[in-house]
Amino acid sequence: MILSRLLMLALLLCCTGVALAADDEVIAQLNARLSALDANPDLREQGAYERLQAVQAIQRYADASRSERDSALYVAQRRVEIAELAAQTGRTSQQIADLDQTRNSLLLEASRRETARARQEAERLRVQQQIQAEEAERLRQQADAEAAAEADQALTDATGAQQAKLTAARKKDAALARQEAELMSGEKLPKSTFADDGSEAFTLPADVFVSGKSELSAAGRSAVKALAAYMDATKGAKARVDGYGDKQTPGARRSAALRSALLKAGVSKAQVSDGGNKGSGTKARAAVITVAL
Missing domain, CATH: 3.30.1330.60 (OmpA-like domain)
Known part of the structure; x- marks a missing residue:
């Protein structure tokens, strides 16, 4: 009778030791998943709050009584999964923000280059207008009164057309400057x-x-x-x-x-x-x- 009781007690102690060892392995696995997030440079800054909740849930599981361990384990596993998901979501959001910033920078650079080209075109038209005006003046001085009148009319027409081109170039310059200003200021x-x-x-x-x-x-x-x-x-x-x-x-x-x-x-x-x-x-x-x- 005494021998039978001793054998039963030994069996209970053995089962308890096996359960404790299994619990320790589960805790180690959960902690290893969190450590993997900390070791990843792309994820360590994401989901800090969710990671803290997971750590606390693992500790509650480690401290839980036998009757509460199943529910505590479920919560700890879910918290670790949530922490992993939050880290991945945060990383994805950061990548999207980085892409948006790169896109805005490219749009701004393109706008600035187009503005520079428009200004160069406006300057070319201005120089061309000046050359034409000087040539018209030379012709006016060499011609007689009738030719001078005709030259003046030609100059007026050329100046009007050139002025229209210059005005159009300035408006284009202003439109590009408007686009750049709205991109920069938001x-x-x-x-x-x-x-x-x-x-x-x-x-x-x-x-x-x-x-x-x-x-x-x-x-x-x-x-x-x-x-x-x-x-x-x-x-x-x-x-x-x-x-x-x-x-x-x-x-x-x-x-x-x-x-x-x-x-x-x-x-x-x-x-x-x-x-x-x-x-x-x-x-x-x-x-x-x-x-x-």
């Missing part, structure tokens, strides 16, 4: 119109100001950010800020607020002047920024 430029002298006027509506004040609204700050990037993209350009007021806010305060915001955005003092009050404003026109080369 904001949209206000609509603009071109004058015969080649200057470009941006008309800002009343909603760029806080109602009843000269303080810029969110829309106004967005417009100023884009305009500052545009000024930077059009080297040598100068801007004049004209304000249009209402009963609550004088136009001069609006023009001064816009000029101050442009200076804070990085535009130099030499590039922007304050035109002051230009009359009564409307909902569609509270200020006009005229940019000229």
